[in-house]
Amino acid sequence: MKAFRTMLKTEGKLSLRGMDMFLFAICMPLxxxxxxxxxxxxxxxxxxxxxxxxxxxxxxxxxIAVCAGGVMGLPLVISDYRSKGILKRYQVTPxxxxxxxxxxxxxxMLYAFSSLVLxxxxxxxxxxxxxxxxxxxxxxxxxxxxxxxxxxxxxVGGIAPNTKIASIIASILYFPMLxxxxxxxxxxxxxxxxxxxxxxxxxxxxIKLLKAASLGLPISGMIVPIIVMITITVMCSxxxxxxxxxx
Amino acid sequence: MQExxxxxxxxKSYGEQLVMDSFTVTVRRGTAFGLLGANGAGKxxxxxxxxGTKKADSGEVSILGMNPISDRKKLFEKVGIQFxxxxxxxxxxxxxLCETVASLYKxxxxxxxxxxxxxxxxxxxxxxxxxxxxxxxRLFIVLALIPVPEVIFLDELSTGLDAAxxxxxxxxxxSLKEKGLTIFLTSHFMEEVEALCDDICILKKGKTVFxxxxxxxxxxxPYEKFEEAYLWYTEEERIDESI
Numbered sequence: 001m002k003a004f005r006t007m008l009k010t011e012g013k014l015s016l017r018g019m020d021m022f023l024f025a026i027c028m029p030l031x032x033x034x035x036x037x038x039x040x041x042x043x044x045x046x047x048x049x050x051x052x053x054x055x056x057x058x059x060x061x062x063x064i065a066v067c068a069g070g071v072m073g074l075p076l077v078i079s080d081y082r083s084k085g086i087l088k089r090y091q092v093t094p095x096x097x098x099x100x101x102x103x104x105x106x107x108x109m110l111y112a113f114s115s116l117v118l119x120x121x122x123x124x125x126x127x128x129x130x131x132x133x134x135x136x137x138x139x140x141x142x143x144x145x146x147x148x149x150x151x152x153x154x155x156v157g158g159i160a161p162n163t164k165i166a167s168i169i170a171s172i173l174y175f176p177m178l179x180x181x182x183x184x185x186x187x188x189x190x191x192x193x194x195x196x197x198x199x200x201x202x203x204x205x206x207i208k209l210l211k212a213a214s215l216g217l218p219i220s221g222m223i224v225p226i227i228v229m230i231t232i233t234v235m236c237s238x239x240x241x242x243x244x245x246x247x
Numbered sequence: 248m249q250e251x252x253x254x255x256x257x258x259k260s261y262g263e264q265l266v267m268d269s270f271t272v273t274v275r276r277g278t279a280f281g282l283l284g285a286n287g288a289g290k291x292x293x294x295x296x297x298x299g300t301k302k303a304d305s306g307e308v309s310i311l312g313m314n315p316i317s318d319r320k321k322l323f324e325k326v327g328i329q330f331x332x333x334x335x336x337x338x339x340x341x342x343x344l345c346e347t348v349a350s351l352y353k354x355x356x357x358x359x360x361x362x363x364x365x366x367x368x369x370x371x372x373x374x375x376x377x378x379x380x381x382x383x384x385r386l387f388i389v390l391a392l393i394p395v396p397e398v399i400f401l402d403e404l405s406t407g408l409d410a411a412x413x414x415x416x417x418x419x420x421x422s423l424k425e426k427g428l429t430i431f432l433t434s435h436f437m438e439e440v441e442a443l444c445d446d447i448c449i450l451k452k453g454k455t456v457f458x459x460x461x462x463x464x465x466x467x468x469p470y471e472k473f474e475e476a477y478l479w480y481t482e483e484e485r486i487d488e489s490i
Binding site: 003 | 351
């Protein structure tokens with residue numbers, strides 16, 4: 001535990017010193033929330049809806065940090081630490097080299113939860129958001145989406161041969177998901193044809209899940225998203241466990 | 248005297264190329280062993296195969312009576328390692344790196360004492376990447392000593408150190424050796440090898456071309472100086488060809 005605590009403290013400091021996760025996981029979702037709040041305010045999500053546009057978007061916004069950490073942060077740090085030989089160095093200490101991966105995952109979870117708390121407080125205080133669903137369901141779903149996104153990141157970081165390729169793959173996954181899965185641009189404002197296309201993105205499914213949980217909508221329509229997310233998680237975890245390269 | 252490091256007939260090849268041929272050494276407690284050879288002779292491969300970070304194709308290794316792969320957790324509480332390219336995170340400071348390394352061991356030395364001993368105490372809040380080559384090298388020796396090791400592996404110990412720093416490092420290591428520390432090092436400085444090593448092994452293209460003490464190495468060569476004898480062992484072929 002001493003090793004884990006110290007590593008978490010040091011790696012956390014290093015991550016904050018790098019600034020990029022602070023910008024992408026903490027500031028960016030907040031900025032998008034404020035913009036949507038100002039643009040759509042308390043307007044109803046659609047005619048006759050009993051929740052507001054912002055309430056409908058909350059689930060989606062909360063995944064921006066998960067996406068940034070899981071698909072961008074995690075693969076980059078893993079491939080960077082591999083190419084620097086840091087992962088290898090831990091093989092000749094009493095600590096399991098997997099510990100540093102656990103530490104990194106913990107850091108990105110902390111970013112995601114901080115962002116969630118910040119978004120929730122801002123939305124409730126400044127934009128009068130009401131949370132209509134069940135907190136337990138939402139948190140469970142949030143954790144589920146996180147595990148699923150992080151498994152993608154682990155896979156990319158684990159098998160990319162070098163930092164450059166890892167960063168290219170991360171960008172290819174991150175930017176489309178950020179823009180088209182509904183995390184920043186609301187799914188509801190997209191044309192129907194585009195919606196059919198973006199439905200293949202795993203985060204789109206995750207966001208549907210969180211939207212339903214935050215609005216208290218019936219869980220019955222959520223079978224497809226749940227199956228998609230489970231499949232992705234199992235697949236990516238299996239690939240990273242089998243092909244993970246320490247050096 | 249107790250045998251601390253034992254490697255027996257280690258073989259390693261990359262594809263067709265044999266990079267380590269039947270590497271065999273024994274290092275006794277409280278002695279220093281020097282592994283010599285030109286760049287690319289297979290020194291780092293030998294160290295990595297002994298530590299288990301590379302897998303030898305065949306052969307046996309034991310360090311402190313333990314297998315470096317199956318007894319990893321227990322063994323590496325007692326082993327200090329300085330790699331050739333030391334690996335640290337961007338933007339990490341000296342103090343942070345030392346603290347993190349110390350947290351990995353059940354009983355670690357106080358990093359500040361070691362930093363002081365190696366004259367880099369004043370750099371503890373500097374980022375590692377801003378240290379000069381010599382300061383960084385001293386930091387890496389400090390990191391290798393943090394576990395309070397019984398045996399220490401130093402790959403290219405004094406590369407980048409100035410003459411005074413080198414002598415100081417030798418002095419510290421000699422006194423640790425007297426207290427029972429076992430040292431396994433690679434070096435390109437023959438003066439350093441003469442000052443520190445009880446036994447040496449010279450590698451050429453993965454093959455052991457000499458194994459014994461420094462004075463034996465000189466005696467078995469046509470030269471009187473160790474550096475010349477060393478060159479004779481490693482370049483014999485070229486000399487033969489030119490004749």
